[in-house]
Amino acid sequence: MTENASTRDIPRVSIGTWPTPVHEAPRFAAEHQLRSLWVKREDQSHAVCGGNKVRGLEYLLGRAIQRNVKTLVSFSSAGSHHLSKTAWHARQLGMSTVAVFVPQPNAQYVRANIATALAAGARYVPANYATVLPKTITCCLRERLRGNGPVMFIPPGGSSPRSMYGHVRAAFELKEQIDAGLVPKPDYIYVALGSLGTACGLAAGLHHARLDTKVVGAIVSHRWYCTARRLRKMTSKASWAFTTALGTTRPRVSDDLGMLQPPQIEDTLGRGYAQFTDSAMRRAAQFKAVEGLPFDGTYMAKTLDGMLNFIERRGLHDKNHLLWYTYCPAPPTEIDVKTLPSALRRYFDEPVQPLDV
Numbered sequence: 001m002t003e004n005a006s007t008r009d010i011p012r013v014s015i016g017t018w019p020t021p022v023h024e025a026p027r028f029a030a031e032h033q034l035r036s037l038w039v040k041r042e043d044q045s046h047a048v049c050g051g052n053k054v055r056g057l058e059y060l061l062g063r064a065i066q067r068n069v070k071t072l073v074s075f076s077s078a079g080s081h082h083l084s085k086t087a088w089h090a091r092q093l094g095m096s097t098v099a100v101f102v103p104q105p106n107a108q109y110v111r112a113n114i115a116t117a118l119a120a121g122a123r124y125v126p127a128n129y130a131t132v133l134p135k136t137i138t139c140c141l142r143e144r145l146r147g148n149g150p151v152m153f154i155p156p157g158g159s160s161p162r163s164m165y166g167h168v169r170a171a172f173e174l175k176e177q178i179d180a181g182l183v184p185k186p187d188y189i190y191v192a193l194g195s196l197g198t199a200c201g202l203a204a205g206l207h208h209a210r211l212d213t214k215v216v217g218a219i220v221s222h223r224w225y226c227t228a229r230r231l232r233k234m235t236s237k238a239s240w241a242f243t244t245a246l247g248t249t250r251p252r253v254s255d256d257l258g259m260l261q262p263p264q265i266e267d268t269l270g271r272g273y274a275q276f277t278d279s280a281m282r283r284a285a286q287f288k289a290v291e292g293l294p295f296d297g298t299y300m301a302k303t304l305d306g307m308l309n310f311i312e313r314r315g316l317h318d319k320n321h322l323l324w325y326t327y328c329p330a331p332p333t334e335i336d337v338k339t340l341p342s343a344l345r346r347y348f349d350e351p352v353q354p355l356d357v
């Protein structure tokens, strides 16, 4: 199947810069006796506000424009990249964002993401795990009653069948880079499992692009969320949305899922979401020292750590490995923290984690 056919009739707004480059990481590979390690630079998906979320936002915001939406409502953790990138890109397109958030461990990137979203006009609404859904529904209703035009709910992490198109496309983009000789065909792609859209869209896309590369997901959010069942379901949804857009019938589940269930890395999460670990931060520092790329402690450092554990345990040193590099620091933004409500101000007053250097 061709990628062009897949996306023809789906509303999309062009935000990102494609393709994102692929770079080799030869020094880090040599230090870990890996034959081949490459990095897909999803951080370069946008000159100012990039990262993996941009691919999905092209479709989510494309739909929002089609529906003349003025306000987006979503929920996530306080320092979420998803909330921050959504607010920033929505603002560029004349939309505002309501961000319902639950508390999370503090980190530098959390401050930066909050600052960026606030500067983009996001309205943060505090919640906890018990109240986050009712508060989100209330926010949607309230915004609708305000009469400012249609409101669109965006699922946490921005992951939905629609947004996963972006990651399906990424697989076709990678295939073109392989065919052009820019990168060897990876045997394994390593990607962080947050809301699962990146990994599942990619897995479905690889399947349809006829690439026998395995997506290996590193659990970095919540174990109860990153289940094999949910991965299967979301990969199937990404695949289904893709084939439906082509006008073909839904593939049989067995056809669909044969190679799509990603093996998972479960041993890198540590004490929980956004709690940095020694091992991940040590390896991230080593990567930065030899390859010059910074890693955040929540997503990329743990994915790197999990990747090395996965390779070492299975003796996969002679395979081709590709790290899906999704972290893009928020653009530097000044805000007046004194004016913030306490639920947000605490992230600027309280210390960051000791490992966050």
Ligand SMILES: Cc1ncc(COP(=O)(O)O)c(C=O)c1O
Residues within 6 Å of the ligand: 051, 052, 080, 081, 082, 157, 159, 192, 193, 194, 195, 196, 197, 198, 199, 299, 300, 326, 327, 328
């Ligand atoms: C930097 C970064 N990498 C990876 C992920 C995981 O992507 P997904 O939510 O699609 O699983 C996220 C999710 O928030 C992220 O912010």
